[in-house]
Amino acid sequence: MKKLIEITLGILTAIGGFVDIGDLVANAESGARFKMALAWVVVVGVIGICLFAEMAGRVAAVSQRPVFSLVRERLGAKVALANLGASFFINFLTLAAEIAGVALALELASSVNYLLWIPLVAFAVWLVIWRVRFSTMEKVFGLLGLCLLVFAVALWRFGPDWGALLSNAAHPTVPSGEGHPTYFYFAIALFGAAMTPYEVFFFSSGAIEEKWTKKDLVVERMNVYIGFPLGGLLSLALMALCSVILAPRGITVSTLSQATLPTVVVMGKLGLAVLLVGIFAATFGAALETGFSAGYTVAQYLGWQWGKFVRPKEAPRFHLVVLVSIIMGAFLVLTTIDPIKVTEYSIVLAAAALPLTYFPILVVANDPSYMGEHVNGRVTNALASIYLGILLIVSVATIPLMILTKAGS
Amino acid sequence: MIAPLLLLASCVAPDRTYEPYEADAVATAEDAASAAQTALLAVDASTRSNVTQNYLSIVLEEAEADASGVQGTFDSIQPPNSEADRLKNELDKLLDDAASVLEDLRIAIRRGELEKLPDIAHPLDDTAKKLDDFATAHER
Numbered sequence: 272m273k274k275l276i277e278i279t280l281g282i283l284t285a286i287g288g289f290v291d292i293g294d295l296v297a298n299a300e301s302g303a304r305f306k307m308a309l310a311w312v313v314v315v316g317v318i319g320i321c322l323f324a325e326m327a328g329r330v331a332a333v334s335q336r337p338v339f340s341l342v343r344e345r346l347g348a349k350v351a352l353a354n355l356g357a358s359f360f361i362n363f364l365t366l367a368a369e370i371a372g373v374a375l376a377l378e379l380a381s382s383v384n385y386l387l388w389i390p391l392v393a394f395a396v397w398l399v400i401w402r403v404r405f406s407t408m409e410k411v412f413g414l415l416g417l418c419l420l421v422f423a424v425a426l427w428r429f430g431p432d433w434g435a436l437l438s439n440a441a442h443p444t445v446p447s448g449e450g451h452p453t454y455f456y457f458a459i460a461l462f463g464a465a466m467t468p469y470e471v472f473f474f475s476s477g478a479i480e481e482k483w484t485k486k487d488l489v490v491e492r493m494n495v496y497i498g499f500p501l502g503g504l505l506s507l508a509l510m511a512l513c514s515v516i517l518a519p520r521g522i523t524v525s526t527l528s529q530a531t532l533p534t535v536v537v538m539g540k541l542g543l544a545v546l547l548v549g550i551f552a553a554t555f556g557a558a559l560e561t562g563f564s565a566g567y568t569v570a571q572y573l574g575w576q577w578g579k580f581v582r583p584k585e586a587p588r589f590h591l592v593v594l595v596s597i598i599m600g601a602f603l604v605l606t607t608i609d610p611i612k613v614t615e616y617s618i619v620l621a622a623a624a625l626p627l628t629y630f631p632i633l634v635v636a637n638d639p640s641y642m643g644e645h646v647n648g649r650v651t652n653a654l655a656s657i658y659l660g661i662l663l664i665v666s667v668a669t670i671p672l673m674i675l676t677k678a679g680s
Numbered sequence: 681m682i683a684p685l686l687l688l689a690s691c692v693a694p695d696r697t698y699e700p701y702e703a704d705a706v707a708t709a710e711d712a713a714s715a716a717q718t719a720l721l722a723v724d725a726s727t728r729s730n731v732t733q734n735y736l737s738i739v740l741e742e743a744e745a746d747a748s749g750v751q752g753t754f755d756s757i758q759p760p761n762s763e764a765d766r767l768k769n770e771l772d773k774l775l776d777d778a779a780s781v782l783e784d785l786r787i788a789i790r791r792g793e794l795e796k797l798p799d800i801a802h803p804l805d806d807t808a809k810k811l812d813d814f815a816t817a818h819e820r
Contacts, residue, residue, distance in 0.1 A: 378738055379734070379735055379738050380734060380735070381734055382733075382734035382735075382737045382738055448710075448819065516721075517721075520717040520720075520721060521710065521713055521714055521717055521812060522714045522717045522718050522721065523710070523711070523714045525711075525714075525746060526742045526746070528735075528738050528739045528742050529718055529739075529742075532718065532721055532722060532725070532739065535722075535725055535729070535731055535735070536721060536724070536725045536729070538729075539725075539728075539729030539730060539731065540729065540730050540731060540732060543731065543732065543735055680707070
């Protein structure tokens with residue numbers, strides 16, 4: 272019974288924790304501009320993140336060592352440094368975007384400018400990382416993130432033409448007025464949002480924080496194979512809502528308030544309240560995860576003591592990296608740079624850097640000296656090889672498409 | 681390396697001929713129409729489902745900022761010839777109309793005059809349609 276509760280809780284946490292500011296922005300923008308014509312990208316992205324998150328979690332649970340440490344040992348310092356550089360930079364941008372996302376949610380609730388919330392949010396993120404138990408923070412924010420189910424409820428209450436939505440998703444066409452380069456630029460943004468690298472760092476390091484062993488592989492797989500896809504459904508619900516309410520009016524999404532408007536139109540004040548709790552929890556949870564990931568990547572590469580499973584005074588350099596990253600992330604958004612643009616760039620650049628993150632994980636997951644009998648199977652390797660091909664194509668195409676489409680504008 | 685790429689992706693290049701200027705005008709009209717429709721949808725939601733004043737205030741404020749932002753960007757582009765001058769004048773009139781209503785909406789919501797919003801927003805419907813028509817007429 273205890274195991275069942277643990278699995279259920281893990282799945283619910285994974286659902287609530289799947290969506291972050293990148294998913295909110297990318298899915299709302301895509302739905303408003305392309306209706307459901309990019310839904311297939313969410314499916315491809317969710318399969319990809321399931322594949323590599325499971326691999327990273329399995330590596331951590333079996334070897335009892337975090338992915339970054341193994342990558343450095345297995346592939347050498349230079350390759351691992353390239354991995355670290357790209358991952359840390361993308362993670363930093365994502366952290367800044369998540370802090371801004373929390374502040375924007377608070378702005379919508381209070382009408383106090385989001386810039387005034389940034390220092391408070393940054394302090395709160397650091398305080399929670401410093402003081403709150405790992406499993407507690409993970410469950411609280413993951414479960415509160417389930418409030419985003421309001422997207423699905425709003426869609427159901429709106430009563431769209433389900434057949435038309437499915438048909439649009441199954442037979443994707445580029446709407447008139449939009450070019451193919453812009454379509455593929457948004458496809459990359461959605462893909463980057465679904466496969467954000469920090470999710471993998473956090474998942475694998477979290478496995479060690481929670482002292483997972485080979486016995487916990489069932490829980491790990493349930494979290495990934497059930498929780499993540501159900502989280503992906505929330506993304507699709509938001510995309511569908513924007514496609515049926517914003518797209519017909521020609522509204523393109525450039526602010527978080529526009530992304531929330533369809534839910535508010537359908538669900539009113541109560542829906543708004545639930546939605547804002549959900550966005551707050553999802554972005555705050557993701558800010559914690561990216562804050563942790565900043566510390567994890569650097570500390571694991573350099574071989575420092577890391578994590579919440581030891582007292583802060585035993586891992587001072589890990590906590591220093593976390594603190595400095597949060598402060599710098601807050602400063603970045605305090606420059607008044609458009610937080611939605613930061614989010615867009617973080618997910619698109621994440622897409623460009625994905626091979627650097629996922630290729631080393633695939634190598635380590637196939638090394639029997641670390642994994643023993645738990646190395647990747649044939650099906651996993653075949654799928655992972657296909658995905659590496661996709662990741663390479665995405666990586667090469669991202670920057671030219673960004674310039675060609677003026678970042679999708 | 682990343683910063684110059686981002687700058688390159690987001691910079692506004694000068695238009696040397698009419699066609700790219702017209703394309704910029706179409707994009708501006710579409711963005712302004714989007715801001716206007718956002719405000720209309722928010723006002724409609726407020727009349728039907730009692731949306732909080734704080735939320736409505738931010739939505740309308742951002743719609744106004746979006747509309748004035750795209751107008752500012754468009755006005756910073758040098759019209760290449762007299763044909764472009766005429767196009768600019770035509771679009772500027774519509775953008776001014778939209779900005780004026782959005783400003784009035786923002787003032788009303790800040791004063792807590794929610795009941796006045798539908799009346800104030802009424803002309804925005806017509807302006808949004810004209811912006812759409814403008815974009816359609818000049819789209820290539």
